[in-house]
Amino acid sequence: MSSLATDMNQGNGQSVPLTRDGESLLFPALPYDMHDRADRAVLDEQRLRFVNHATLLKDNARKKLAKEVFGDEHGEWRTLAGRIKQHTLENLDYYLNRFIDNAEAAGAVVHFAKDAEEANSICLEIVEKEKLKTCVKAKSMVTEETHLVPALEEAGVETLETDLGEFILQLDGDAPSHIVTPMIHKDRVAVAKAFERELGAAYTEDPGTLTQIAREYLREKYQKADLGISGGNFMVAETGSVVICTNEGNGRFCTTAPRVHVAFVGIEKIVPGLNELSVMLKLLARTSTAQPLTCYTHLMTGPKREKEHDGPEQMHIILIDNGRTKILADEEFREALRCIRCGACLNSCPVYRKVSGHSYGAVYSGPIGAVITPLFKGLENYKDLPGASSLCGACYEACPVKINLPELLIKLRRDMLAGKVTKRGERLAYKVFSMGLKSEGMYRMTSWVQKKLLRAMADNQGFIRKAPGPFKNWTRDRDLPAPAKESFRDWWRKRERYR
Ligand code: SF4
Incomplete structure (x- = not known):
C-alpha cells in the first residue's frame, strides 16, 4: 500500500549499513543476535529521524481518524473484527474448503504449499509450463517470506517490483523495513540517486517528478510482462475472491495485464463473506494509512471470462502454510494469526521507532514480528525478539483486530525461561528477582x-x-x-x- 508521499524524508541519502560482510537483511544466519544491528541503528541519527518522524505522523493520523470516524464505537469495531478473524481461524478448514470450491468454480487453479520452498516451486512449474519470461510483481509480504524474487530471477524470469517503495528498494539492493511503508528508512535523496544511477534519469529530489519517472518506466513493463504476481490482503470464502488493497493502482495492472496471474496468499487471510470483508476493509485502511479506504480495492474472482476484454487468461492461487498451522494448533498463540498486516503496531511501538525494521533480522518487524518470527522460526533462533518491547501496551491499543501483543510477548518470555533458552545468568537474576517480589x-x-x-x-x-x-x-x-x-x-x- 506504500506510496511516495510529498512529505517524505529529507536527508543526505546515506544511512549507516546495519549488516556486516554481505549478511542478508531479512535472512541472517541463525541463531540471530539482535544487539549488533540495534546498536548501530540507534546511533544512526538520520535513520532515527526518518523512522521516528514517519511513524509518529502515521500513528497520530490513525488516532485522529479513528476518533472522527468511529467516535466512542472504535473499541466495538475492533472487537467485532477480532471476533470475525478468530471465528474464521477456529473453523479454518471449513472456510478454506469453501474458498477453494468457489475459486475453482470461478476458473482459478488453487494450489497448497506447506512451506516457502514448495510455494516457489509451484510458481516455477507454472513459469516453465507456460514459458513465461517477464514478471511484474505487486507488494506482498508473503513473497518476501518465500524469497520469491531471487528464485524467479535465478530461473531466468526478469522480475520487477512495481510498488513504488519496493521498486526503489529493488534498485538499491535493499529490503523492506516496514510492513506497509517498506522504504521508511530511506529519503528522497536516496531515491533521486537510485533513479539517476539505475534508470539514467536526470537528478531531481522532487517527489512528484520522481513518481512520474517511475510511472513511465513501469508502464512499459506492465505491457510486456507475461506473468503477474500479487499477494492477497484477504480471501473471501463465500465468493472465492482474492482481495488486494493498494494506493498506486500497480496491483490492478499486475493482476490484469499479464497473461498469467499467480497470487501468493497465507492461509490465515481468509474471511467468511463480503459482509465480514467490509468490516476488515474499513479497519485496514483507517488503521494502516489513515484513509477511509485505500485508493484501489481489487476483488479478483477467477481469470477473465469468455467475451471479457481484460484480465488474465489464467489465475493461480497458492495457499501458503509456512508455519501457520503450527501456530494455529497452539491455542495460546492462535490469535497472532488474526493479523491483517496493517502496520499500526509498528508505528505505535517506541522500540521499533528507535531500532527500525532491519534490526529484527526477519521479514516481519515491530511487535507483531517479535511475536510471529520466533513462532515461525524457533525461539532459540530469535531469543532477543520477545524482549524487544517495553510492554507499554501501545501496540494492543492500536491493533484493529485486538491481538493482545504484550500478553503474547510475556508468554514467549515465559516459554524462553521454561525451555532454558534464556541465558543462565539471566535466569538466575529472574529467580532472585521473583523471590524478592514474593x-x-x-x-x-x-x-x-x-x-x-x-x-x-x-x-x-x-x-x-x-x-x-x-x-x-x-x-x-x-x-x-x-x-x-x-x-x-x-x-x-x-x-x-x-x-
Ligand atoms: S498485529 Fe495488529 S496492529 Fe500489528 S500489523 Fe497485525 S493487525 Fe496491524
Whole structure:
C-alpha cells in the first residue's frame, strides 16, 4: 500500500549499513543476535529521524481518524473484527474448503504449499509450463517470506517490483523495513540517486517528478510482462475472491495485464463473506494509512471470462502454510494469526521507532514480528525478539483486530525461561528477582540496598554516568538518574501519618 508521499524524508541519502560482510537483511544466519544491528541503528541519527518522524505522523493520523470516524464505537469495531478473524481461524478448514470450491468454480487453479520452498516451486512449474519470461510483481509480504524474487530471477524470469517503495528498494539492493511503508528508512535523496544511477534519469529530489519517472518506466513493463504476481490482503470464502488493497493502482495492472496471474496468499487471510470483508476493509485502511479506504480495492474472482476484454487468461492461487498451522494448533498463540498486516503496531511501538525494521533480522518487524518470527522460526533462533518491547501496551491499543501483543510477548518470555533458552545468568537474576517480589520483607530490604548502591554510584548532579559490568550498555548512550533519596513507600507512609 506504500506510496511516495510529498512529505517524505529529507536527508543526505546515506544511512549507516546495519549488516556486516554481505549478511542478508531479512535472512541472517541463525541463531540471530539482535544487539549488533540495534546498536548501530540507534546511533544512526538520520535513520532515527526518518523512522521516528514517519511513524509518529502515521500513528497520530490513525488516532485522529479513528476518533472522527468511529467516535466512542472504535473499541466495538475492533472487537467485532477480532471476533470475525478468530471465528474464521477456529473453523479454518471449513472456510478454506469453501474458498477453494468457489475459486475453482470461478476458473482459478488453487494450489497448497506447506512451506516457502514448495510455494516457489509451484510458481516455477507454472513459469516453465507456460514459458513465461517477464514478471511484474505487486507488494506482498508473503513473497518476501518465500524469497520469491531471487528464485524467479535465478530461473531466468526478469522480475520487477512495481510498488513504488519496493521498486526503489529493488534498485538499491535493499529490503523492506516496514510492513506497509517498506522504504521508511530511506529519503528522497536516496531515491533521486537510485533513479539517476539505475534508470539514467536526470537528478531531481522532487517527489512528484520522481513518481512520474517511475510511472513511465513501469508502464512499459506492465505491457510486456507475461506473468503477474500479487499477494492477497484477504480471501473471501463465500465468493472465492482474492482481495488486494493498494494506493498506486500497480496491483490492478499486475493482476490484469499479464497473461498469467499467480497470487501468493497465507492461509490465515481468509474471511467468511463480503459482509465480514467490509468490516476488515474499513479497519485496514483507517488503521494502516489513515484513509477511509485505500485508493484501489481489487476483488479478483477467477481469470477473465469468455467475451471479457481484460484480465488474465489464467489465475493461480497458492495457499501458503509456512508455519501457520503450527501456530494455529497452539491455542495460546492462535490469535497472532488474526493479523491483517496493517502496520499500526509498528508505528505505535517506541522500540521499533528507535531500532527500525532491519534490526529484527526477519521479514516481519515491530511487535507483531517479535511475536510471529520466533513462532515461525524457533525461539532459540530469535531469543532477543520477545524482549524487544517495553510492554507499554501501545501496540494492543492500536491493533484493529485486538491481538493482545504484550500478553503474547510475556508468554514467549515465559516459554524462553521454561525451555532454558534464556541465558543462565539471566535466569538466575529472574529467580532472585521473583523471590524478592514474593516476600514483603525481602522486597523492602533489596529495594533499600539497591537504592543505597545506586545513589553511591551517582555523581553530585544525581546521575549515574557509567553503570558497572553487565549493565554498562544502560549508560552507554544516556545518563541514568539515581533513585530519589526518599522512596515512594517512605513518602506514602509519612503522608498517611500526617493526615
Ligand atoms: S498485529 Fe495488529 S496492529 Fe500489528 S500489523 Fe497485525 S493487525 Fe496491524
